Amino acid sequence: MAQQGTLGVAVVGTGRMGADHVRRIHEVTSGARVAAVVDVDAERVEAVARSVGGCAAYTDPAAAMASAEVDAVLVASPGPAHEAALLEAFRRDLPVLCEKPLTPDAASALRVLEAEQRLGHRRVQVGFMRRYDPEFGRLKALLAGGGLGRPLLLHCRHRNASVPSFFTEQMLINDSVVHEMDQTRWLLEQEITSVTVLRPRPSGHAPAGIGDPQLVVFETDGGVLVDVEIFATCGFGYQVQAEAVCERGTARVGDAHGMLVNQAGRWGGEIAQDFTVRFREAYDRQVQAWVDATLRGTVEGPSAWDGYAAAAVCEAGVRAQATGERVAVELVERPALYRP
Ligand code: NAI
Numbered sequence: 613m614a615q616q617g618t619l620g621v622a623v624v625g626t627g628r629m630g631a632d633h634v635r636r637i638h639e640v641t642s643g644a645r646v647a648a649v650v651d652v653d654a655e656r657v658e659a660v661a662r663s664v665g666g667c668a669a670y671t672d673p674a675a676a677m678a679s680a681e682v683d684a685v686l687v688a689s690p691g692p693a694h695e696a697a698l699l700e701a702f703r704r705d706l707p708v709l710c711e712k713p714l715t716p717d718a719a720s721a722l723r724v725l726e727a728e729q730r731l732g733h734r735r736v737q738v739g740f741m742r743r744y745d746p747e748f749g750r751l752k753a754l755l756a757g758g759g760l761g762r763p764l765l766l767h768c769r770h771r772n773a774s775v776p777s778f779f780t781e782q783m784l785i786n787d788s789v790v791h792e793m794d795q796t797r798w799l800l801e802q803e804i805t806s807v808t809v810l811r812p813r814p815s816g817h818a819p820a821g822i823g824d825p826q827l828v829v830f831e832t833d834g835g836v837l838v839d840v841e842i843f844a845t846c847g848f849g850y851q852v853q854a855e856a857v858c859e860r861g862t863a864r865v866g867d868a869h870g871m872l873v874n875q876a877g878r879w880g881g882e883i884a885q886d887f888t889v890r891f892r893e894a895y896d897r898q899v900q901a902w903v904d905a906t907l908r909g910t911v912e913g914p915s916a917w918d919g920y921a922a923a924a925v926c927e928a929g930v931r932a933q934a935t936g937e938r939v940a941v942e943l944v945e946r947p948a949l950y951r952p
Pocket residue numbers: 624625626627628629630650651652653656673688689690691693711712713739740741787887
């Protein structure tokens with residue numbers, strides 16, 4: 613068990629991600645403890661509270677944030693509930709780690725951006741956890757070092773074994789490719805200026821109404837072309853790969869070179885079956901970085917601006933998906949609070 617630290621965290625939303633974050637803060641993260649858990653589902657939140665012990669269960673996020681035990685908030689409710697939770701946290705000037713998406717659309721993300729600017733300081737870190745994955749971190753450092761020359765192309769693959777029954781075609785963009793949107797902006801330090809969605813014939817395993825796979829193409833303001841294969845029903849596992857093609861070489865991550873086994877005339881390794889396994893270390897590092905920065909009195913990592921930019925690219929992506937056209941991304945001017 614982790615050492616019991618000083619930062620009292622309220623985890624809002626105790627579903628798949630929230631419950632995992634509760635476990636993480638309780639067992640892995642140092643310098644923090646789960647002070648409160650919140651869910652509109654009273655039975656679920658009581659059960660999660662019991663799994664930790666010594667933390668209070670709430671069905672109302674505002675009530676949890678009013679507790680003297682709560683110093684910071686981790687928002688892991690569904691996207692449409694994020695804006696209300698963020699604005700309540702701002703009202704109390706509490707630091708927030710907000711799971712992606714910041715909010716589900718650009719207009720609501722802008723409202724959050726404006727509210728944070730009224731506070732006059734950053735309060736939000738957005739849960740784009742790939743930035744904390746060690747392999748992606750190495751790729752970022754390599755590109756930033758300039759040894760490979762300027763990046764020209766980024767080839768990305770994002771494959772899931774299967775999707776839940778409530779999955780929609782728009783979720784391919786808003787829930788899956790949103791990670792490549794942030795990854796692109798972060799790795800290249802460029803904004804995405806347009807999105808085009810191309811479709812092959814659908815897989816016979818794609819659920820009705822979902823054209824799966826799709827090829828999503830971004831153009832950036834630095835002239836880089838990015839292609840993202842999203843294949844949400846590939847059947848064989850969860851795979852996230854990226855290859856940067858630069859002027860003097862290429863670099864690729866995500867091949868999951870763990871243990872390789874030679875047996876019976878074949879060689880190979882395992883493929884993770886879902887993101888909680890593939891990105892476990894990234895989630896751990898993300899939450900630890902948030903706690904460490906919060907205890908230092910700073911806010912680091914992906915900002916509300918990054919959350920807004922991703923939401924704006926998602927909107928363009930969903931339109932591109934529906935129309936088959938190349939859709940330009942419209943961003944407001946980057947406010948001073950979020951300039952490097
Ligand atoms: P989930 O549906 O498993 O859990 C959501 C929970 O929030 C449920 O228990 C629900 O009862 C509760 N809830 C609903 N409205 C609420 C409200 N107003 N206040 C408090 N609780 C409320 O969803 P899941 O998969 O855990 O997703 C949660 C968030 O995490 C979403 O924003 C999602 O996009 C994000 N996510 C991030 C991933 C990543 O890789 N970073 C991966 C999967 C999800």
